[in-house]
Amino acid sequence: MSVLDRLFAERAASVRSGLSTAGAPDPGGAAGPGGLASLGGVAGPGGAADSGGLAGPGGLAGPDGAAALGGAADSGGVADPGRQVTVMVVMRRLDLGDLVQGALEFTGGLSPEEADIWYRNWTRTRFLLGNPHNLLGSAAVRTVGPGGHLAWLGPVDVARPPGPSRLLKPVTGRLPELPPSVHLPGGRRGAPCEIRIACRGLTTAGYLIHLHHTLAEAVLLGRIDPRTPVRLVHVPDLDDGSALSSAYARVHYGADGALRLYTFLSRGERWTSRTET
Template structure:
């Protein structure tokens, strides 16, 4: 079917397309890239020994906040592309050192690297795969250095039909890009909220961050995968 012959999108799909276009404008690329675009120029590697969601979140925020301006800009223009690999961060060598290791030592971040010159772990370690295990409805990630009663931001994630790797991709994109956009403080408390689906009709007002991508079962439709709650009210 020719694009001009497709039936008009319902209002919710139009809204999701608008949010995807805004993200593409922030990246500086055409909005078609998340669906079927060119390979990235810059890639980050994440090595996982075990599933530790609080540590993963804390480490992803810390890693992103430590990037230089040039590194952050290059990664942004590559859609914050990240590869997830199974491995033990303790076994990384001086030739490919971790830039950040999560609290507890279960996850390590390397890079960013030019996508055509990735280090040894990208070839030696097995890519993350497998089904997504049952997740708790909520996961709390306490802040670092702030008051104990600080208001938690909430990151809502749609998990229906996602594999483990797909879940990590959506989560990590949302964390990294929220920090790069200045929408999420890297040391602030955060609560992950897992739901089968997110209601895109709640996006009448601009969210602090929304990750929109194509629906796996229907590539012609868009789906809201992640939404970040608004900034906590000021005292």
């Protein structure tokens, strides 16, 4: 079994188990079996930024595994395999500071029940074009990026999205030229983590999905603290072997049907997460 096949399979097992049994980081800095890879999602039909429901080659569970895995927490905290949820991100323009800091803040602010249901739904996320300021009166809005360019809603039931979101179009289009590296310290302190992203062939939708899954699940699995400074490094491709020493790695099928390493995260220091307490 190849490195990527192994990471792909371990990621699926972790999501089926949920956050209560997800693997904790190893003392040496490499992620345990529960956190090595993220299936997450890719661009939906027509290139839309929708991370849910697409089937992988060979009949495997789709990127978010919604039909096969689902997952939710009812009032008693028990998973409901029949419920499907998603998070919605309304975006006026691509702002890396808003994207990174907003994703970390949103994920870190979820209750344990919300975090578990979203994780069991493969951190399904939809990116929609719109002005976040037009949604500030909505109770579904949980987080707004520091620059006001992105807003996070949910998690909400897939079948019952918030009313205003039904009028918004999904993000599509070519990925704009990105700087080789971006350091986003914000108001955070401590050792930064570094996320390397393989950008060759990515649309804007694909870039958003891969980076957002990495940020969200790294927080949910305890790989990084939501207040951690982040450095993004954009490269054409990543070496598969680098995933083995990373704190978190994201593996998914590319357009050619082959597994590809899209991101890996390295961190400056280990911290204690909800899964380790």
